[in-house]
Amino acid sequence: MQADIDQVLIDRQAIARRVDELARQIVADLEPDLSRGEADLTLVPILTGSIIFVADLIRHMPLRMRISVMSITSYPGKATSSRGASVEAALTRLPESLAGHHVLLIDDILDSGNTLRLARQIVTERQPDSFRTCVLLRKKRDAAMATPCDYVAFDIPDQFVVGYGLDFDDLYRNLPEICTLRQEVAAGATENGRC
Ligand code: IMP
Numbered sequence: 258m259q260a261d262i263d264q265v266l267i268d269r270q271a272i273a274r275r276v277d278e279l280a281r282q283i284v285a286d287l288e289p290d291l292s293r294g295e296a297d298l299t300l301v302p303i304l305t306g307s308i309i310f311v312a313d314l315i316r317h318m319p320l321r322m323r324i325s326v327m328s329i330t331s332y333p334g335k336a337t338s339s340r341g342a343s344v345e346a347a348l349t350r351l352p353e354s355l356a357g358h359h360v361l362l363i364d365d366i367l368d369s370g371n372t373l374r375l376a377r378q379i380v381t382e383r384q385p386d387s388f389r390t391c392v393l394l395r396k397k398r399d400a401a402m403a404t405p406c407d408y409v410a411f412d413i414p415d416q417f418v419v420g421y422g423l424d425f426d427d428l429y430r431n432l433p434e435i436c437t438l439r440q441e442v443a444a445g446a447t448e449n450g451r452c
Pocket residue numbers: 303306331332339342364365366367368369370371372373416417418419423424425
């Protein structure tokens with residue numbers, strides 16, 4: 258697996274520092290809303306790429322919270338650009354109504370913006386008391402920068418990245434750093450069993 262990596266863009270210490278800092282900021286922003294009424298905090302992680310980010314983030318958020326996952330796919334298999342976002346109903350567990358919930362939607366990366374736009378539409382139709390969005394990474398490209406998002410841990414160059422939850426062909430999610438792949442790997446030339 259290590260042989261397929263080109264560059265480490267963000268190392269594990271930098272990720273840990275920033276996740277802690279972002280969690281504090283989110284908690285500080287949510288606390289006034291949560292103390293005002295009876296509404297619950299509900300996190301909506303988008304599967305599968307956000308799982309490691311969410312797992313780390315919530316351990317720095319000492320708040321009463323529920324988690325309702327949503328699955329949205331747009332990069333099937335070895336694709337390295339969006340094929341249009343669609344919801345996987347079987348892996349989505351959203352309550353019919355989100356009235357009485359403050360929602361924090363969490364995704365791994367903001368690229369074309371299709372995933373966040375679709376998720377926003379689905380969640381806001383269920384009328385949460387408040388709605389915020391958070392991503393680990395945002396690519397420095399016009400479509401991503403133009404998509405509203407409340408919390409961004411890191412802005413990165415417009416490159417295909419893997420690790421810390423992000424995949425290529427469902428591999429590399431377990432890398433502890435955020436990395437780029439060697440060009441021949443990203444072009445689909447992986448040998449079977451290498452990862
Ligand atoms: P968007 O819908 O184009 O904004 O892309 C968001 C989704 O595409 C993310 O949730 C990821 O699953 C996937 N994605 C986008 N860019 C990358 C990347 O560089 N590496 C791995 N997955 C990516």
